[in-house]
């Protein structure tokens with residue numbers, strides 16, 4: 001096995017283990033519960049989960065998707081979040097290699113996973129992630145391998161400013177809220193980590209995929225698109241990941257078509 005492959009497998013396993021913690025954050029942050037104690041519990045019966053039943057991804061399948069004690073079904077979302085965190089961690093390592101920026105970008109992708117699933121469940125993007133995330137992205141920009149501090153700061157200002165303007169205009173024209181301030185703060189965090197250069201692709205991909213899903217949902221359900229039940233945060237996260245992993249390629253493809 002080549003050393004690169006070993007590193008990628010290690011990155012996946014490490015990311016999957018952090019995905020277990022992401023599951024705890026997704027479950028407990030919106031409730032305002034402590035994220036460190038008690039340890040992982042079955043959401044149904046509250047029994048503490050022992051270490052050998054808490055192996056990322058695998059335990060779900062070994063237990064047949066049920067709690068060992070109360071036999072209630074465990075949401076497949078748990079192994080999905082773990083696999084996604086593992087995959088994104090390996091993808092970051094594959095994309096940028098091992099350098100100072102790697103740790104920051106891995107943290108960034110984990111934050112996007114947690115935000116995505118909390119937003120899907122509760123339609124909120126917790127400030128407790130997006131605000132320190134923005135500060136962290138700005139701080140990291142002084143380290144080598146990142147967007148320059150000025151690009152990072154512009155990313156925050158332009159990202160938040162742009163979405164805030166869209167939010168304001170939408171409310172004025174439609175007379176109702178389209179997005180929340182949580183989305184504004186999320187785009188600020190994305191701008192902080194990836195620099196203002198990431199904003200065009202992030203906004204394009206998120207509004208395109210968001211509209212497609214919204215229209216698709218409306219068609220299937222036979223409801224008005226304006227009753228859009230899907231939160232926007234997951235699409236912003238997707239747009240940021242597309243820029244992170246395919247940024248230059250997407251831009252070249254797009255410009256090549258003009």
Ligand SMILES: [Zn+2]
Nearest residue numbers: 042045067070
């Ligand atoms: Zn249980």
